[in-house]
Amino acid sequence: MNIFGALFAGTVLVLNLLLPLTKTKNFNYWFERGLNSSSSSEQIDCYTEAINSWKDSIGVEKKSEAFYGRGFAYTSKNLFDEAIADYDIAISLNPKYAEAYAGRGNVYYRRGMSNKAVDDYTKAIELKPDFAGAYNNRGVAYDDAGLFDKAISDYTRAILLKPGYANAYHNRGITYYKKGEEEEAKIDFAKAKENGYIYLQNITEAELLLK
Known part of the structure; x- marks a missing residue:
């Protein structure tokens, strides 16, 4: 019996079984896995794998989306420098990527940089x-800056574009309350x-109007 031959044959069999799995782990595999994951850490890992396995034939727009996805995941983990860097790359790859501008605007807002946030939201619009x-x-950024009329105008536009937009109604209510327009x-x-919209915690004085 040729033991070497038997071992070699077995090795080939194992490799043949693994080959289809290896082939699936390309850009699309990692991108979809990142897209469908509910874990920020896993999303970062998956989008990183997608970026590393990207090829010219896939197109720069998909690469831009991978950087956007990783930027979003970094934002969820409060890794703001990393998030901004990824959004910057996403925008450089696709200058018409409205969601990437909005995503970067969210990071700027969370860092207290309302002016930059407004600029990015405006570009997205x-x-x-x-x-x-x-x-x-x-509208939220305008409200923070005390520009209540501009904030209300933006919330109203958001509601017109997306009827039933609970967050926009809530935010506009907050701004109306700040203006003293309680009704x-x-x-x-x-x-x-x-x-x-669920009022569960951190109930503000304004929200008490519901009771």
Whole structure:
């Protein structure tokens, strides 16, 4: 009996079994896995693998999306420098990537850089005029800056673009309350609750109007 031959044959069999699995772990495999993961750490790992396995034939837009996805995951872990770096690359690869501008705007806002956040949200809106989320988030930045009328205008636009937008109703209610317009605030808080906004914790004085 040729033991070497038997071992070699067995090795070939194992390699043949593993080969299909190896072939699936390309850019698309890692990208989809990152997209469907609920773990920020796993998302970072998967998008990193996707970026490392990217090829010219896939196209720069998909590579841009991988950097965006990893930037989003970094943001979730409060790794803001890494997030901004990835959003910067995503934008450099695809200058018309509205979501990447909005994502970077979210990081700037969380770092207390409201002016830069507004600039990025504005760019996102220019690129994607029906981007309700960018209007809502720019409204939050305007509210923080005390620009209440601009904030209300943005929240209103967000609601027009996305009827039933609970967060926008809630945020507009907060701004109305800050302006002393309690009746308008009460209406918006009720609409927010009606559309699924849950008032569970950190109840503000404004939200007490619902009771």
